[in-house]
Structures are given as C-alpha cells and as structure tokens.
Amino acid sequence: MPALSDPAPHADSPAGAVARSGAETVSLDDSARCPCQSGEAFGSCCGPYLSGQASPPTVERLMRSRYTAFAVRDAAYLLHSWHPSTRPATLELEPGIRWFRLDILDRVAGGLLDSTGIVEFEARYRMPPAGNSGDESRPAVGIQHERSRFERAEGRWTYVDGE
Incomplete structure (x- = not known):
C-alpha cells in the first residue's frame, strides 16, 4: 500500500492539487x-473519461464517471473533474x-446545451468489518444520498458540490 504522507501530484491533477489514495x-x-452500472463495457463507458481521452457530454455521464473513479480509487480524476472554485487541495x-x-x-438539466445541472443519486458501499459495532465478521453497508x-x-x- 502506498504511503499517504508525501503524495506526488498526479500528471492529470489540476495545478496544486494532490491526489492521495x-x-x-x-x-x-x-x-x-x-462500475457505474450503465450496462456498458468500461472501455465504451467511463474508461475514456478516466483516461482523459474524452470528456463526459452530460452531467449524468460525469456523475457516473465520478462514481467509477471512487470505485477504482482514481483520486486524480475526481480532482480533475471538480470545479476550480470548490476543488479541495488534496483528496484522500x-x-x-x-x-x-x-x-x-x-x-x-445538464445536457449538451446547458451550463448547469443537477443529479440526485444513491451510491452504496461496504466498509471493512474491523471497528464496526455488532457482528465483526460482516462488513457494514452504507448509502451516500446526494x-x-x-x-x-x-x-x-465539473462537479461543484452536493447536499
């Protein structure tokens, strides 16, 4: 596992932003x-966005690609796809x-001709069992609703913020 103390900026990260995983x-x-569950293959869905070969044409595609970046732990893509006014300096x-x-x-909104958009979603995740209350052998399941x-x-x- 890589050390988290002195990360180097990723080549695709915005200037001054540091991606940590x-x-x-x-x-x-x-x-x-x-991973975004579009039903498509990674290479014809989110893969070109994460590799920098293409930009998502709609807010839903950007949302799906950001979810995929979380799933594959691509912090550099998450920083790159964050709006400059709200982007954190580091992301761990x-x-x-x-x-x-x-x-x-x-x-x-958030279509080809729009300048703003909103996506409401639920993303489910598992956390490791260590430190969970209750049955220590089973991972805890959480839901991110935003x-x-x-x-x-x-x-x-670009992603601005969420509530």
Whole structure:
C-alpha cells in the first residue's frame, strides 16, 4: 500500500492539487462491465473519461464517471473533474471502502446545451468489518444520498458540490 504522507501530484491533477489514495488504483479491462452500472463495457463507458481521452457530454455521464473513479480509487480524476472554485487541495480516499451500486434518482438539466445541472443519486458501499459495532465478521453497508450540482468550466462539465 502506498504511503499517504508525501503524495506526488498526479500528471492529470489540476495545478496544486494532490491526489492521495489509501489503496492502489484498481485497473479494469476495457471489456469489463463498467462500475457505474450503465450496462456498458468500461472501455465504451467511463474508461475514456478516466483516461482523459474524452470528456463526459452530460452531467449524468460525469456523475457516473465520478462514481467509477471512487470505485477504482482514481483520486486524480475526481480532482480533475471538480470545479476550480470548490476543488479541495488534496483528496484522500478511504482504502477500505468498496463501492458496489449506483442508482440515479433524478436529473435536472445538464445536457449538451446547458451550463448547469443537477443529479440526485444513491451510491452504496461496504466498509471493512474491523471497528464496526455488532457482528465483526460482516462488513457494514452504507448509502451516500446526494443532490450534486454541476457547472461547465472551460467547456467541460465539473462537479461543484452536493447536499
């Protein structure tokens, strides 16, 4: 596991932003099912966004690609896709969290011709059993429910914040 104390900036990270991950980034084959649960293969879904070959054309696609980045622990992509006005200087991902399900509940605007948009979603994750109350042999399951706001910055969709 890489050390978290002195991370180096990722080549794709914005200037001054540092990506930290408590575990190695997970590599996916292009033919593997995309973690965002679109039903598409990673190579024709979120893969081109995470690799920098393309930019998500809609806020829903950006939301799905950010979920995938959490699932594969790609902190650099998360920073890159964050709006400059709200982007943290560093991002440290929890090594034991395993994201396993994404449900898109609502989308407002955020299309090809829009400048803002909102996506409401629920993302489910598992935490390691150590430190959980109750049965120590079973991982705890959590749900992240959020209405995320997105804006275009320099022509591409970016995550602003969520409630």
